[in-house]
Amino acid sequence: MGMKLVVLIVVVLAVIAVAQIMRVYELSTQIRGKREEDVDLRTNNINASLMMVFLLVFFGSLFYMMIEYGAGLMPVAASEIGADIDWLYAVNWWIVIAVFLFTNALLFGFAWKYAYHPDKKAHWFPHDNKLEMIWTVVPAGVLAVIIILGLMTWNKITGEPSDDAMIVEIYGKQFNWTVRYSGDDNKLGYADYKLVGTAEDADRQMTYPNELGVVTKNSINWGIYRINSEISGLHSELEKEANGETVFSEAGLKTRIAKVEKLERIRERMLDMEGMYGDSIDAWAQDDFITKELVLIKGQEYQFILRSQDVLHSAYFPHFRAQMNCVPGYRTTLRVKPTMTTQEMRDEVGDQEFNYILLCNKICGVSHYNMKMPVRVVADSSEFMNWVTEAGNSYPALADTLLAPSTIDKKRMEMPAPAHHGDGHGDEHEEGHGEEGHDDEGHHEENEHH
Numbered sequence: 001m002g003m004k005l006v007v008l009i010v011v012v013l014a015v016i017a018v019a020q021i022m023r024v025y026e027l028s029t030q031i032r033g034k035r036e037e038d039v040d041l042r043t044n045n046i047n048a049s050l051m052m053v054f055l056l057v058f059f060g061s062l063f064y065m066m067i068e069y070g071a072g073l074m075p076v077a078a079s080e081i082g083a084d085i086d087w088l089y090a091v092n093w094w095i096v097i098a099v100f101l102f103t104n105a106l107l108f109g110f111a112w113k114y115a116y117h118p119d120k121k122a123h124w125f126p127h128d129n130k131l132e133m134i135w136t137v138v139p140a141g142v143l144a145v146i147i148i149l150g151l152m153t154w155n156k157i158t159g160e161p162s163d164d165a166m167i168v169e170i171y172g173k174q175f176n177w178t179v180r181y182s183g184d185d186n187k188l189g190y191a192d193y194k195l196v197g198t199a200e201d202a203d204r205q206m207t208y209p210n211e212l213g214v215v216t217k218n219s220i221n222w223g224i225y226r227i228n229s230e231i232s233g234l235h236s237e238l239e240k241e242a243n244g245e246t247v248f249s250e251a252g253l254k255t256r257i258a259k260v261e262k263l264e265r266i267r268e269r270m271l272d273m274e275g276m277y278g279d280s281i282d283a284w285a286q287d288d289f290i291t292k293e294l295v296l297i298k299g300q301e302y303q304f305i306l307r308s309q310d311v312l313h314s315a316y317f318p319h320f321r322a323q324m325n326c327v328p329g330y331r332t333t334l335r336v337k338p339t340m341t342t343q344e345m346r347d348e349v350g351d352q353e354f355n356y357i358l359l360c361n362k363i364c365g366v367s368h369y370n371m372k373m374p375v376r377v378v379a380d381s382s383e384f385m386n387w388v389t390e391a392g393n394s395y396p397a398l399a400d401t402l403l404a405p406s407t408i409d410k411k412r413m414e415m416p417a418p419a420h421h422g423d424g425h426g427d428e429h430e431e432g433h434g435e436e437g438h439d440d441e442g443h444h445e446e447n448e449h450h
């Protein structure tokens with residue numbers, strides 16, 4: 001603290017001293033009858049030479065850093081698209097470096113070459129159409145080339161997969177990744193966020209998890225069952241308060257009522273889902289399996305389907321040079337074909353501990369830094385199958401041997417009688433929207449989201 005203060009005082013005094021010296025210099029030039037902007041030839045030439053010195057030091061440091069750090073922090077790209085991206089990146093760098101060298105050489109070179117000299121007279125050159133044309137058309141052409149090459153690469157990353165591409169889902173949530181393989185049929189079962197969650201059947205002492213919201217007739221039933229129990233839990237709380245067995249604050253009551261209404265809306269849509277999906281959807285989903293490690297086969301094309309449960313995440317494979325955002329409520333895709341096994345990369349970088357990795361590259365919350373998944377590239381499909389069948393490495397996406405209770409209530413829910421706090425809630429609900437009481441509530445609900 002004391003040291004910092006001393007440094008601060010020294011800096012302030014130094015600034016004041018420089019300002020005073022400048023002031024003395026200005027006064028002395030005034031006394032000598034010189035104008036401030038009159039610079040003698042010697043000083044002028046020193047400045048011109050310094051321009052050249054600066055240019056050389058500037059370029060020298062650039063080349064030094066290119067040699068020292070230019071190879072980058074990443075080993076050679078380990079995927080087909082990675083090689084394309086590295087090439088594209090290099091093309092961009094060469095263009096940028098060439099333009100940098102050319103323009104800065106002109107900037108400082110001209111300042112040196114055309115320094116003031118009493119015998120030289122400047123040429124008055126206000127405008128030239130040809131020059132304007134050149135420095136408009138040439139950069140535009142170069143930019144067009146960069147953009148067209150970039151779009152071509154982008155289309156390779158996001159375009160239609162070939163027929164033998166393996167479909168794999170990568171599901172992000174705060175704060176981990178889950179992988180769903182599509183099984184023998186290479187088709188992922190549909191998924192819907194409304195079905196995400198674990199249903200608990202207390203009577204039969206069963207739990208039915210559905211962490212990715214995969215859709216089958218059975219999982220829809222479990223979803224309805226789960227939401228029914230959530231709603232009836234809230235109903236019994238509301239009934240207790242209506243009977244005077246418990247007391248909620250006004251806000252607590254409203255929150256519960258809003259929650260019931262929201263759950264009911266979701267429930268209605270779950271009931272609709274029953275008719276939306278045919279038997280083939282069940283078949284697609286039933287062989288899907290989930291893993292907590294991403295194992296890929298060298299030379300196999302993959303079509304990753306990316307989803308997010310909560311906020312924006314971004315699936316980033318640094319060694320494949322591949323990255324794509326995971327957007328809640330949306331599916332994004334990423335095509336990757338690994339070209340080096342983990343072992344080959346270990347030999348390449350000379351580190352037998354090396355592992356590929358999947359990272360989240362979008363700041364998504366407090367544990368974002370820890371949102372990663374190990375990735376392994378194996379040599380062939382038999383090695384892959386050995387891993388899949390080994391106990392503990394994978395588990396079914398749905399535990400569909402557990403059938404949902406046959407007694408699920410699929411009638412429309414009825415709201416309990418209005419509580420004595422009565423804000424117009426209750427009967428109006430049945431009659432639909434547009435009632436005063438209902439509008440009020442919609443409004444409260446909106447506020448609660450903030």
Ligand SMILES: [Cu+2]
Nearest residue numbers: 313360364371
């Ligand atoms: Cu994330």
